[in-house]
Amino acid sequence: MTTVATKSTEGDSGDLGLAAPRAEDLAALLVSKDRPPRPTALSASLTFGWRAMLKIKHVPEQLFDVTAFPIMMVLMYAYLFGGALAGSVSAYIQFLLPGILVMSVVMITMYTGVAVNTDIGKGVFDRFRTLPIWRPAPMVGYLLGDVVRYVIASLVMLAVGMIIGYRPHGGVAGVAAGLLVLLAFAFSFSWIWTMFGLMLRSEKSVMGVSMMVIFPLTFLSNVFVDPKTMPGWLQAFVNNSPVSHVATAVRELMEGDWPTEAIAWSLGWAVALVVVFGSITMRLYNRK
Numbered sequence: 001m002t003t004v005a006t007k008s009t010e011g012d013s014g015d016l017g018l019a020a021p022r023a024e025d026l027a028a029l030l031v032s033k034d035r036p037p038r039p040t041a042l043s044a045s046l047t048f049g050w051r052a053m054l055k056i057k058h059v060p061e062q063l064f065d066v067t068a069f070p071i072m073m074v075l076m077y078a079y080l081f082g083g084a085l086a087g088s089v090s091a092y093i094q095f096l097l098p099g100i101l102v103m104s105v106v107m108i109t110m111y112t113g114v115a116v117n118t119d120i121g122k123g124v125f126d127r128f129r130t131l132p133i134w135r136p137a138p139m140v141g142y143l144l145g146d147v148v149r150y151v152i153a154s155l156v157m158l159a160v161g162m163i164i165g166y167r168p169h170g171g172v173a174g175v176a177a178g179l180l181v182l183l184a185f186a187f188s189f190s191w192i193w194t195m196f197g198l199m200l201r202s203e204k205s206v207m208g209v210s211m212m213v214i215f216p217l218t219f220l221s222n223v224f225v226d227p228k229t230m231p232g233w234l235q236a237f238v239n240n241s242p243v244s245h246v247a248t249a250v251r252e253l254m255e256g257d258w259p260t261e262a263i264a265w266s267l268g269w270a271v272a273l274v275v276v277f278g279s280i281t282m283r284l285y286n287r288k
Helices: 002-016 023-030 041-058 060-086 089-108 110-122 124-130 137-163 171-199 203-219 232-239 242-254 260-287
Strands: none
Touching: 041 060, 041 137, 060 089, 060 137, 089 110, 089 137, 089 171, 089 203, 089 242, 110 124, 110 137, 110 171, 110 203, 137 171, 137 260, 171 203, 171 242, 171 260, 203 242, 242 260
């Protein structure tokens, strides 16, 4: 019976014209000679940056923190303190706007850590780690996407400031140079929050720790007033704060000066933050 069934099957296969595929044909199908090139570090990072922008497209209310929040900050501090500190809003806004610009962008950077923590909670990062790409690409992509948010916030604040009396004597070149210094610092400062996004277990924890770091660092600076009016012990801290260095560089560049020392300090802080917190972030990412 078994012999008969086998012969019947062989006969049917022969009638259908079926034959076992050759090993060479299978290899040609499975291993194509026209394989796509491996993505470079830049292309992978830009792809993840575009992913961050698409998230804004689908959830546009994410832009509230770079539109409504900066407008509120400029108007609130200008009209609350302008008359008391400088005699008028138009006089105070010349000193305030560059500083409040730095403060607002630095505060917005904490949402990078929140976004990282959210993706970890959803399991997205497990998929990213299996991809044959440059390892830091997902993190760098997040930060590149957030740079666009910083640009939007900066332009909104500049527009509001100019409406209520701010006039940058450095012109377009001075404003552009100031924004470049600010964006470089904000990009590097965001690495702190990516580290916390990987370390902490919930979005609320990331927000809480971020506020504890950002508020004293931004308010204890020269954003609102000249440090010369402060006690000596506080001046020592404020004058050496990274936020104060960046605020001074942005303020003087927009005024048409070229503060070499403040720019050097700002960029030095930026490099140090990337080296320290970038390396810690990637170590945590590889072990997560």
